[in-house]
Amino acid sequence: MAKENFVEQIADIEKDFPQWYTDVVIKTKLVDYGPVKGTMIIRPYGYAVWENIQKELDARFKATGHANAYFPLLIPMNFFTKEAEHVEGFAPEVAVVTHAGGEELAEPLAIRPTSETIFGSMYSKWIQSYRDLPVLINQWANVMRWEKTTRPFLRTSEFLWQEGHTAHATQEEAEEETMKMLGVYKEFAENVLAIPVICGKKTEKEKFAGAVATYGMEAMMKDGKSLQAGTSHFLGQNFAKAFDIKFLDKDGVQKHVYTSSWGVSTRLIGALIMAHGDQRGLILPPKVAPVQVVIVPIAQKKEGVLEKCAQVKAELEKAGVRVVLDDGENSPGWKFNEWEMKGVPLRVELGPRDIESGNALIFRRDTLEKQTYALENIVNDVLKLLENVQKDMLEAARVRRDGRIVYADDLTGILSGVEGGNFVKAGWCGCRECEDKIKMETAATARVYAEGEKSKTCAVCGKKAKHTVIFARAY
Amino acid sequence: MAKENFVEQIADIEKDFPQWYTDVVIKTKLVDYGPVKGTMIIRPYGYAVWENIQKELDARFKATGHANAYFPLLIPMNFFTKEAEHVEGFAPEVAVVTHAGGEELAEPLAIRPTSETIFGSMYSKWIQSYRDLPVLINQWANVMRWEKTTRPFLRTSEFLWQEGHTAHATQEEAEEETMKMLGVYKEFAENVLAIPVICGKKTEKEKFAGAVATYGMEAMMKDGKSLQAGTSHFLGQNFAKAFDIKFLDKDGVQKHVYTSSWGVSTRLIGALIMAHGDQRGLILPPKVAPVQVVIVPIAQKKEGVLEKCAQVKAELEKAGVRVVLDDGENSPGWKFNEWEMKGVPLRVELGPRDIESGNALIFRRDTLEKQTYALENIVNDVLKLLENVQKDMLEAARVRRDGRIVYADDLTGILSGVEGGNFVKAGWCGCRECEDKIKMETAATARVYAEGEKSKTCAVCGKKAKHTVIFARAY
Secondary structure, X not given: OHHHHHHHXXXXXXOOHHHHHHHHHHXXXXXXXXXXXXXXXXXXXXXXXXXXXXXXXXXXXXXOOOEEOXXXXXXEHHHHOXXXXXXXXXXXXXXXXXXXXXXXXXXXXXXXXXXXXXXXHHHHHHOOEHHHOOEEEEEEEEEEOOOOOOEOOOXXXXXXXXXXXXXXXXXXXXXXXXXXXXXXXXXXHHHOOOOOXXXXXXOOOOOOOOOOEEEEEEEEOOOOOEEEEEEEEEEEOHHHHHOOOEEEOOOOOEEEOEEEEEEEEOHHHHHHHHHHOEOOEOOOOOOOOOOOEEEEEOOOOOOOHXXXXXXXXXXXXXXXXXXXXXXXXXXXXXXXXXXXXOOOOXXXXXOHHHHHHOEEEEEEOOXXXXXXXXXXXXXXXXXXXXXXXXXXXXXXXXXXXXXXXEEEOOHHHHHHHHHOOOEEEEEEOOOHHHHHHHHHHHXXXXXXXXOOOOOOEOOOOOXXXXXXXXXXXXX | OHHHHHHHHOXXXXXXXXXXXXXXXXXXXXXXXXXXXXXXXXXXXXXXXXXXXXXXXXXXXXXXXXXXXXXXXXXXXXXXXXXXXHHHHHHHHOXXXXXXXXXXXXXXXXXXXXXXXXXXXXXHHHOOEHHHOOEEEEEEEEEEOOOOOOEOOOEOOEEEEEEEEEEEOOHHHHHHHHHHHHHHHHHHHHHXXXXXXXXXXXXXXXXXXXXXXXXXXXXXXXXXXXXXXXXXXXXXXXXXXXXXXXXXXXXXXXEEOEEEEEEEEOHHHHHHHHHHOEOOEOXXXXXXXXXXXXXXXXXXXXXXXXXXXXXXXXXXXXXXXXXXXXXXXXXXXXXXXXXHHOOOOEEEEEOHHHHHHOEEXXXXXXXXXXXXXXXXXXXXXXXXXXXXXXXXXXXXXXXXXXXXXXXXXXXXXXXXXXXXXOEEEEEEOOOHHXXXXXXXXXXXXXXXXXXXXXXXXXXXXXXXXXXXXXXXXXX
C-alpha cells in the first residue's frame, strides 16, 4: 500500500524522464526552488552530498599541490572586455550590480560568472619572477549565470563550484596541468561518483570562451543524454596578455605566463541522480551518500529490538559508517520506501526473529537484493558490502553506457542514434557549418573528440574526416 | 641585518597599531586588496587559517545537531521590508542587482547582507507541524554589506561567514538555542583561537536589526579596543510573523515559531592577528596555524643535514603535525624572520653540530624562548610543546586583558579608561540619551552587559543604574 503510494508520487522514469527528475529532487528534499526565478536552495540532504564531493575533491587538489583561496564576488565590468572571446561568451549571462550603499555606482559591477579575469588581475601583481611560478590556486565559490531555462542542479542562475586557476612558466607545464586536472576529475567521477566518463577535447564551438583548448568529461544519463560533468581549459597566453601577467625568466627575459583553469559544480549532484536513479528514486554511491546505512527495526516495540538496533548502529558508527537508526512511528514498509527513495545504499532490517536467530537482513539499494547476514560479523559484512556497491554501481553504469554507444555514417544515422538514447560516434570534417547542421537537424552537439578513433568521412558533407566526434543530446 | 630589515618593514606596534595591522596582513600574504574598493582577496595563507576555523566550528555545529545547507545569494528587495527594524538596519548597506541576462529586472534584487528573510520565506513553506521542529540549519556563505570605511578582515564589503538559522516550537527552546550557540562560540574562541572573550547581552541600540535580544562575545585586541567576535540572536516571533512561519502544535492550534540566528565571520582572522601579534608579526595558535612547525636547516649543504631534516619532517607529519621544511636558498637568519613574521608556533633548527650531539633547538614563537631537545624524542616533545603554546597563549591573552579592565563612576572616568586602552565597566541607567552621550564624548560604545555586576548609579546622569555595562572603543 504505502509502497504504491510512493511510487505513484514519482513520474514514470521511462515515460517522462524530466518529470521523474523533478519529482526525485524535490521529494527527496535534495533541493527546493528559491524565491527568485532560476535559483535553488540546496537543502541539508543535498548539501551533505555536496560536502562529501567537496571533501573528496579538495583532498585530491591538495595532494596535487594546490591551495585554496577566496577572490571577490564582484568584478569590474571592464575586466571582461579585456579578453575578446571571453566577453562575448559571458557578457550576455552576467548579473550586474548598479547600486550599493544607497548610491548609484560609478562603474557597474558584474557578479562573477567565472573568475579568470579577477585571478588574472591579481596574478599580474603577484607574479614577478620565475621563482613565483607555478601558482596553483583553487577556490570554492558561488557563481552566477543568468539562464533563461533552469533546472535544479543542472542549470541555475546561481550555483556552487570550484574553479582552479594556475599560472606557469611554459606552455608545456600549463598543458600538463590542464590534462592532470582532467585526470583528477575522471578518477574522482569513476571512483567516487561511480560514473564512467569519456574525456576528450572539445570543438572550437563548444570550448570555453577565452580558452585555447577545452577538455571535457561527459557522462551518460539514464535517458541516453550527455551531461558535461567537468571541464579543464588550457588558456595559453590569452589571459596573460589581457592582464599583463609577466615574469622575469631565468634567462633575464620578461615573458607572459601560460594559464589554465578547471572546474566542476553542483551539476555533479544532478549527474548522480540521472546516472544512477530508478523508479523508486535516488541510488547514491556509498562514498557520497549522506546516509550509508539505515537500520529499520521490525516490531520495534518488542523487547530488546531497539536495544539491539542501537548496538549495531554504535558498532557501525565506530567503524566510520554514516548510519541512521529509524525508530520513528511509521511502519517498516513506509520507512523502506522513504529510505529507498533517498537512495541509501544499504538497509539493515532487524526484528525479534532475526535477533533470536542471530541474523539480520540486508537490502542493497543498487541491486534490490536482500540477504541474511550473521549479526556477529555484521560490521565487516557491511563494510565489504559498501565497497561492493561502490564498485558494482560503476560497473553497472559502464555496461549501460557502453551498450549505448553507436556509430553513424550520416545525418540520418546520427538522428536515429540520439533519438534512441545513444552517444553517436561519427566522422566530422572540422567545419562549423557541418557542426551547426548536426545540431539543427538532430538537437545533438559535439561532446568531445573520440580519442584514437579515425572515421574516414564527415557524416554531413562526406568530405575527409578530421576527427571522430561523440555526438549526443546534452543537459 | 636581515632581521632588522624585516622589523623595519612593519610599523611600530606601540606607536601606530593600525599601520602595524595593515603591514602584517599584507606582508604575511594573508590577504590583498581587491580591484573593487572595499573588497579583499583571502590569499592561500589566510584562507588556510579560515579552513582550520571552519573545520573546528563545523564539527561543533554538527555535534549540536545542525546541518549545513545553501540558500540563494539574491533576495527580492521586498523581503526586507517585511520586518520593520530589519529593513532600517540593512537597507542602507545593501548592494543591488538591477540588470541580468542583458535586461533590466522587473524587481531589483539584494545581495544578501544576512539571510533571515530568505530562510524565513522557506521555513514558512517547510514547517507545517510540530513534528517538523526544531529546524537547525547553518550555512557557510559570502555576504555583502556596503561599508564606507573598510579594512581587510575587519570590515569589507564582502566577507565570508557562517549563519545559523533555527526555528523552534517554544520561546524557551529558541532562547536555549541562542545561549547554547553563544557557548559554542566562547568555547571555540578560547580553546581554538586562544582568545578569551566576554559574553553578554547587547543594549537595544547595539542589537541586531530585527532581534528581540542579541548576545555578543567581545575580545580585547592588543591596543585595548574591543572586537565583536561573534553574535547570537534570539529573534522571538519577529521573523515568524513577517514570513508567516506557522505550525500545527500538538494541541491542535496553529502557532508561530520562535527563531534564532547566530554567526561568526572572517573577522575572526583579524581578531587572531590583533589579539596575539607582536612587533615581529603574527603569532598563530597551533590549532589554526596553517604551518605548525617549520624546520630550518643550518649549514644545509653539509652532508646529512637535509636528510636528517627530512626525516624529522616525515616523523612529525606522521604524527599529524602540519610541518614545512624550508630548504630554500635564503640564509637561516632570513628564514627565521620570515617564519616568525608568519607566526608559525614552533621552529626546529637543525645543523651538523646538533645532529652530532643528537639534539635540535626549538624556538617558541609565543614566548621567543629557545631550548635544546633530544632528537630521539622530538615528536613527543613537539606535540607537547604545541599543546603548551596553545594553552599558554590563551592564558597570556587572559592576563593581558584582565589587567586592562577598569571601573569608572563618571564620563571622565570612562574617557580616561578607554584612552588608556581599557575595557571600562560603568553603571548605566538604561536610557538611550546617556548611551549616546558616552559614545559622543569618549568614542566608546556599550559592548555587553557585565553579568552579575551591579553598579549603583549611571555614569552619565547619576540616576539609579539598571545595568553594569562594559564600554570600549571597538573595531
